[in-house]
Amino acid sequence: MTKLLCVYCASSDRLDPKYYAAAAELGREMVLRGWGLVYGGGKTGAMGAVARAVKQNGGRVIGVIPEFMKARELAYTDADELVTVITMRERKLLMETRADAFVALPGGWGTLEEIMEILTLRQLDVVKKPCVFFNQDGFYDELLRLFERMLRENFFKPSNLELYRVATTASGVFDQIEAATGVSADPKWFETR
Ligand code: AMP
DSSP: OEEEEEEEEEOOOSHHHHHHHHHHHHHHHHHHTTTTEEEOOOOSHHHHHHHHHHHTOOOEEEEEEHHHHHHHHHHHHHOOOEEESSSSHHHHHHHHOOOSSEEEEEEHHHHHHHHHHHHHHHTTTTTTTTTTEEGGTTTTHHHHHHHHHHHHHHHGGGGGGGEEESSSSSSHHHHHHHHHHTTOSSSSOSOOO
């Protein structure tokens, strides 16, 4: 079965074109590497760009979209499979279940919320699949620095830093997924002294 990459990315149509170009590049690379796409099913922003690139290059696109967004004609209707759900929570659960790995491209609150939920489930070892930040042009530098502070101040364990990978190119995303396969969370949640 084709592996599915869950892509979290921006819905905004008002970004610098470089973000749509990188999303499309990721879509092409995905098909080259034999992966399919599972994502939020939108046609706007970087979401639309990645989906169209996958489709144009002969890959498989699975969108998971809430009914209220579909009703507002935000859905990418050329998807091979467009699953309609009621809530954003159901959407996230379905994307998480179907995916074999996760990547966050530069994005806004929606993107951040989705990838942070995956990291939270990674640290609990509920999700065991690779998780990558596509740090295009240093977009995630401040967030990664915040993670370092969280570690310094003991909000989590050093092994948490192994639960995600960082890539700076589309092909790097897949290299990092391969490198991350099989890394599981440290079962010891609290340090007891
Ligand atoms: P954002 O980064 O805030 O643009 O949110 C994008 C992410 O959140 C996507 O991965 C979607 O799953 C979800 N999302 C938030 N807003 C929208 C929207 N207007 N259309 C489609 N998906 C959205």
